[in-house]
Amino acid sequence: MEFDPQAVSGYAATFVNRRDMYPIQLENGTYVTVAKPLTDNLIYAHLMGHLTIGAYALDPKGWAKWICFDADQDEHFEGLVSMAQALSLFSDVPTYLEPSRRGGHLWLFAPTLPGFQARRFGKQLLADHELPEKHGEEQPGIELYPKQDKPFPGPGSLVRMPLGVHKLTGHRYHFITPDGTPLAQTIREQIQLLAAPSRVPQAFVDEILARAPAPKAVSPTQPFQVKPETNTSAPLSERIKSRISVYDFVSQYVALDQRGKGYCPFHDDQHKSFQVNQEGNYWQCYACQMGGSVIDFWMQWRGAHNQDSSFKETVKDLAKILL
Numbered sequence: 322m323e324f325d326p327q328a329v330s331g332y333a334a335t336f337v338n339r340r341d342m343y344p345i346q347l348e349n350g351t352y353v354t355v356a357k358p359l360t361d362n363l364i365y366a367h368l369m370g371h372l373t374i375g376a377y378a379l380d381p382k383g384w385a386k387w388i389c390f391d392a393d394q395d396e397h398f399e400g401l402v403s404m405a406q407a408l409s410l411f412s413d414v415p416t417y418l419e420p421s422r423r424g425g426h427l428w429l430f431a432p433t434l435p436g437f438q439a440r441r442f443g444k445q446l447l448a449d450h451e452l453p454e455k456h457g458e459e460q461p462g463i464e465l466y467p468k469q470d471k472p473f474p475g476p477g478s479l480v481r482m483p484l485g486v487h488k489l490t491g492h493r494y495h496f497i498t499p500d501g502t503p504l505a506q507t508i509r510e511q512i513q514l515l516a517a518p519s520r521v522p523q524a525f526v527d528e529i530l531a532r533a534p535a536p537k538a539v540s541p542t543q544p545f546q547v548k549p550e551t552n553t554s555a556p557l558s559e560r561i562k563s564r565i566s567v568y569d570f571v572s573q574y575v576a577l578d579q580r581g582k583g584y585c586p587f588h589d590d591q592h593k594s595f596q597v598n599q600e601g602n603y604w605q606c607y608a609c610q611m612g613g614s615v616i617d618f619w620m621q622w623r624g625a626h627n628q629d630s631s632f633k634e635t636v637k638d639l640a641k642i643l644l
């Protein structure tokens with residue numbers, strides 16, 4: 322078997338969101354991360370069935386170019402098939418169905434979206450088609466990838482790259498159309514098609530996002546032990562800073578070791594680049610080259626959670642619980 326290298330590059334461009342590392346599937350079906358660049362040769366080997374690679378759902382900056390619904394029960398996969406049919410018929414939106422051993426995946430190739438928008442879009446689609454989203458083991462349903470809004474602390478969720486061999490079953494799974502016929506007769510033709518997939522129109526994405534619920538607000542709600550106030554006539558920002566140490570505040574959000582070090586919540590951190598200096602009462606991240614007070618931390622945190630990260634709104638937010 323041989324594949325056209327250009328088609329393989331195109332296929333890679335369709336699915337791969339980051340090249341600096343990749344997940345590889347083990348015989349038991351789980352994945353381990355390989356901290357090496359993902360090359361087209363490796364992807365070629367994946368398509369040949371020599372190894373099985375996963376695709377991370379987000380790029381290092383947190384953007385997604387596809388959305389994948391995962392149903393691991395046939396009943397839910399049938400729901401995805403109905404959704405694919407309805408999207409094609411009523412909205413002219415192309416989707417790609419990939420059945421598996423049980424259930425299967427439904428892929429949508431979208432205009433590039435920030436992770437949280439990709440998730441809002443996916444959740445709203447499920448709601449529109451009255452399909453259940455999976456929540457843990459208690460609430461069975463369909464899983465949505467990307468699973469996270471942002472790629473930290475790690476690279477986040479991944480999906481097995483299609484057309485390779487599933488390590489657990491030893492099978493290769495082909496794509497089908499919403500009416501159940503093969504997307505193309507040979508794997509070679511399927512790769513060609515996926516190298517240039519039909520994309521979801523931007524107007525459709527906008528229309529769905531306009532109806533999706535707004536992102537949930539994040540507010541500091543932890544039960545902080547605040548220090549007594551000494552100077553109530555000082556500016557609001559100074560009063561906030563006098564009420565709690567950077568360590569006490571930040572340690573509610575970032576797991577810190579004895580030296581005050583931890584994984585930075587603001588970038589994809591593998592090296593504990595983040596530290597709180599207890600003597601100096603400030604935090605910093607060596608990689609992001611950021612740092613400062615409680616207010617600076619909360620500004621970044623709000624920004625990372627798609628909230629208004631202006632100084633004014635951040636101070637207002639903190640004043641609510643610290644003053």
Ligand SMILES: [Zn+2]
Binds near residue numbers: 610
């Ligand atoms: Zn950082």
